[in-house]
Amino acid sequence: MNPSNASHRPADQQRRDARHTALLCGAIALAFFAGSFVFLVR
């Protein structure tokens, strides 16, 4: 991910990067879902 001029990258690279970002976000969401249950461990 190049934060300053993202669109300079070739289109397929950009698509791959977008997919990686989405997967990372999905992983964060799953971690928080799991976390809501971990809350229960006392």
Place this chain on the structure above:
Amino acid sequence: MSTHAATHDHHDHHGPATLADGFGPWAMRWLTTTNHKDIGTLYLVFSLIMFFIGGSFAMVIRAELFQPGLQFVDPMFFNSMTTMHALVMVFGAVMPAFVGLANWMIPMQVGAPDMALPRMNNWSFWILPFAFTLLLSTLFMDGGAPAGGWTLYPPLVLQTGAAFPFAVFAIHLMGLSSIMGAINVIATILNMRAPGMTLLKMPLFVWTWLITAYLLIAVMPVLAGAVTMLLTDKYFHTTFFTAAGGGDPVLFQHIFWFFGHPEVYIMILPAFGVVSEIIPTFARKPLFGYDSMVYAVASIAFLSFIVWAHHMFTVGMPFAGEVFFMFATMLIAVPTGVKVFNWVATMWRGAMTFETPMLFALAFVFLFTIGGFSGLMLAIAPADFQYHDTYFVVAHFHYVLVTGSIFALMAAAYYWLPKWTGNMYHETLGQWHFWLSTIFVNLLFFPQHFLGLAGMPRRIPDYNVQFADWNMVSSLGGFGFGLSQLLFVYILVHTVRGGTGKAGPKPWEGGTALEWELPSPPPYHSWTEPPHVK
């Protein structure tokens, strides 16, 4: 900001089907669209419909509370109305409306041709009509719709009848839609910006949405976890929240509010973004303290994760917990104060004009701040013991969500309608809509402060006669506010059908963001060649 406009009409040969092409192609266009503007429109229309459905529930509530005694509905149905009003307004009206704005504006403002994941974008939207059909269908089920409040506290909510699993599944679907929408926003902003569009050159609306999207992917799954546990408690004999089996109902409140408090900021941060776009435009000055605005939004988002228990001061927390959550909550006033100061400083010595979007934005600053101050009062733990579960709380969060979020959405609609449609809205009618809304909304919610301080509890269909006068005033304000919104619908339809004339690419001379470089309406595929941002 940009050096050239993009008018790519030669790309429009496969343009969108209209009704003139026949109903089938037109319906398929909207069902299968992957275009960010189409999906943005779908979200906005959906949220407007939900705004009126949720509003009609509010009318039932205000009609019942017009006088003491039971007039129109039985208490159980009244409780369903308060619950459904909140669920529909939060998840069906405010959140999808901001996602609609994000879909329309983020690609245009960062110089991208579309959202990063267009097919997922389609899916995110089309989940919603199914989710809300499920939720609203519970009104017709045995035992009625959920009536335990939108907070779904056990053990009360576990008494819901046949509606319960439907409501839980609807909430799961709404969460899924929000999470996918948020992922799309993040992937778009991080990967699709035009050359030269560095993070600290992004319009504030884009910044607030980036931060909101992170809040969404962090907290919507926690709500999903909480309602899943409710479901297993009711149907699979778990006892997560049942004291008799070793569980703890207060734990639900902790998990719910770990979602619930950031949720409040999910509904207000994009509103901050909208207002930060509009005020500089109509003050004809750059936003004062851009960097501090970004840091303030990020600080508010961070703090939103460590204040949740201020919603539950009265459950019996340890003293240290009460003190921590009290001071952490008060800390939020600091970045919020930075923002309000910056908006005022932006207007200072500006060449201001007061078109409808600016009026709504100004009312936002003033009235949202009233909601902020009553929030500070509620943050004081010993005082909250008095205010808790009274109409003071209802007044507080309606100032934040109606004169805050909804007013910002109105401001955004008037601000960007000329861009979206290519037509100018009727300015005089817009100003009528503004003044009617502002007068009636204050008539509706300001007296609720007095009712709450006098001790009127929330979520009740009947009350002591001492509360009668202000309830009558509040109900009259409610009916007036509801009716005023019909004028908004008329203005929208009138604008879409031609309005008062063509808008031109830049109807607001003070606009500086990239969307004003495009024609109005923008081509179906905008920025197919990225603009170069200096």
